[in-house]
């Protein structure tokens with residue numbers, strides 16, 4: 144989601160005539176997109192901002208830069224301005240969740256920053272940038288009370304194979320550990336017509352794979368008269384000519400219904416992969432987390448997917464060391480891993496975040512204990528993935544060719560189920576093509592395969 148926000152912000156700048164430069168020291172404008180989901184991510188931002196501190200920063204708050212790159216020297220020593228040392232000083236902005244969380248406090252900690260804008264206010268970005276260009280020294284976009292979404296004329300896309308597209312912004316859930324509802328604001332869905340129009344544009348531009356994004360993507364509620372359900376939207380996107388793969392993330396278990404499974408069953412272009420964060424295997428911890436489901440309700444969703452006619456790959460997110468998590472609770476998370484048989488899991492140590500209800504909870508788990516639990520969990524899941532992937536040896540998959548290895552005849556890509564495949568092919572594959580491969584080996588995180596085209600070819604020539 145954050146990466147895609149960066150793509151859209153870059154699009155806003157491109158539309159205003161800016162160009163992307165390769166090197167930081169060639170930039171007139173530097174915007175840092177930030178994350179505050181866990182403390183580590185937030186800490187990184189201030190150390191990065193420290194690196195951007197201009198060497199000749201003498202009088203905080205006294206420098207203005209005009210778009211024509213003239214330095215207006217109010218309160219600056221005349222010789223400094225005359226020496227032109229500040230001519231290359233870029234406009235520095237901080238975007239994203241940390242911007243939202245810290246607000247104007249960022250100006251105090253890093254006074255060389257001139258723009259602070261949270262994601263709920265990105266609609267205002269063109270206006271904020273214009274204010275900076277016309278000489279305003281500091282601008283902010285910090286409102287979260289909004290019913291608007293961030294739509295751009297141009298999006299500068301970094302991934303040439305997978306086009307991201309936001310269908311719902313913000314979050315109306317209130318998980319007790321999570322900053323997102325504070326930093327990204329309330330849930331706002333885009334109209335289905337606008338989503339479908341963007342998908343058609345992407346298909347025209349040559350994309351065959353799209354990924355629909357939202358913090359709780361399946362809570363999508365079409366604001367237009369068409370009132371499409373999320374599963375209807377999936378079906379409609381899959382029907383756009385040229386689109387071969389439709390992905391979506393992240394799904395919230397509470398809103399995950401059988402209609403989504405039926406859509407996956409019915410339409411091969413809807414990828415058979417669901418990312419369904421569980422967070423904990425203990426009903427008591429889930430309750431403290433305010434996740435709105437129990438362990439057994441979650442496992443029912445898994446059973447529903449396992450009963451589908453197509454084999455669905457399921458991945459998850461897990462937090463260990465939530466306040467009050469006992470050894471027994473943790474063991475329930477481990478046993479849930481066995482029961483759910485995930486194909487992938489992102490696991491995190493609980494990180495206390497500002498404003499969140501869990502910040503004040505008792506029975507904080509010591510850092511070393513969190514690390515111990517995390518290591519056990521990662522190891523258990525690794526073994527599950529190893530066993531699951533080994534069972535795939537001998538099976539055939541279609542892979543979108545996304546990369547060429549430095550090693551000769553080696554290529555990589557993803558299956559529709561989002562598994563990473565490294566495969567051998569004697570023929571010069573074209574990036575962006577779909578090829579049929581056969582799995583010859585497995586690791587916990589990827590499959591090793593051989594191109595079926597190559598096999599056919601060698602059979603014919605033998």
Ligand code: 5AD
Nearest residue numbers: 320321420460461491492493494496
């Ligand atoms: N501490 C640890 N992990 C967190 N996540 C969200 N908030 C926190 C937190 N305070 C994790 C959840 C979520 C993922 C994106 O990040 O597992 O699904």
Ligand code: SF4
Nearest residue numbers: 314316318321323358
């Ligand atoms: Fe955070 Fe919960 Fe919303 Fe996910 S569903 S973004 S964890 S509040």
